[in-house]
Amino acid sequence: MRHLRHPLAEHVVACLRDRSTDPGEFRRLARRVSTLLIAEATRDLPTEPREVTTPLGVAPGLRLAGPVVAVPVLRAGLGMLEAFVELVPEAQVGYVGLERNEETAVARRYYEKVPKGIDRASVFLLDPMLATGGSAVMALRALREVGVRGVRVLSIVSAPEGIRHLEAEAPDAIVFTVAVDQGLDARKFILPGLGDFGDRLYGT
Numbered sequence: 001m002r003h004l005r006h007p008l009a010e011h012v013v014a015c016l017r018d019r020s021t022d023p024g025e026f027r028r029l030a031r032r033v034s035t036l037l038i039a040e041a042t043r044d045l046p047t048e049p050r051e052v053t054t055p056l057g058v059a060p061g062l063r064l065a066g067p068v069v070a071v072p073v074l075r076a077g078l079g080m081l082e083a084f085v086e087l088v089p090e091a092q093v094g095y096v097g098l099e100r101n102e103e104t105a106v107a108r109r110y111y112e113k114v115p116k117g118i119d120r121a122s123v124f125l126l127d128p129m130l131a132t133g134g135s136a137v138m139a140l141r142a143l144r145e146v147g148v149r150g151v152r153v154l155s156i157v158s159a160p161e162g163i164r165h166l167e168a169e170a171p172d173a174i175v176f177t178v179a180v181d182q183g184l185d186a187r188k189f190i191l192p193g194l195g196d197f198g199d200r201l202y203g204t
């Protein structure tokens with residue numbers, strides 16, 4: 001697990017947590033903190049040399065060398081996608097649709113669409129909340145079925161239970177998170193967390 005410790009990210013998470021933050025502001029904040037998290041999680045993307053001609057001469061440079069795929073988990077992961085395609089416009093996008101049952105907190109797969117060749121790409125799973133870890137494990141299972149390994153899982157707020165679950169079930173994945181909270185309540189919500197991310201993002 002990589003814990004992003006950055007004052008700008010921590011500032012934004014505090015604003016996201018605030019119950020008085022309205023959906024419009026929540027979306028802007030989600031995008032801001034996602035930009036910081038994505039910058040951290042893409043540090044080791046493969047690159048290759050590329051010379052560029054400036055107005056005054058030739059400069060050494062680098063360009064991205066391999067395919068990149070972002071996979072937001074519907075719905076809440078969509079709140080992180082714009083930041084991703086802004087930073088990595090070359091990225092392809094796949095989708096995994098999951099929904100936690102409100103009583104059991106067990107996720108159900110309802111939609112999947114990923115680009116061809118995803119097994120050769122650097123893959124980033126976008127899901128802002130890692131609570132029990134059940135959804136992330138299920139999404140990684142869906143990706144494993146199409147040959148994807150070594151996924152970077154980007155979560156804004158995580159519970160220790162979810163991190164442990166994911167690391168046990170998918171040791172090849174790496175979790176990047178901004179906040180590691182106290183734990184889960186009886187309904188498997190993160191404490192103190194920020195509530196239901198999808199509901200706050202979309203005002204449902």
Ligand code: PRP
Pocket residue numbers: 073074075076077098099100101105107127128129130131132133134135136162188196197198199
């Ligand atoms: C939320 C969240 C994660 C999941 C985390 O989604 O976005 O996908 O719960 O919980 P877990 O770690 O215990 O599985 P939810 O199923 O509420 O759907 P939504 O994004 O449509 O709101």
Ligand code: URA
Pocket residue numbers: 076129131188189190191193194195196197198
């Ligand atoms: N999903 C959320 O959106 N919030 C939680 O606290 C747990 C799961």
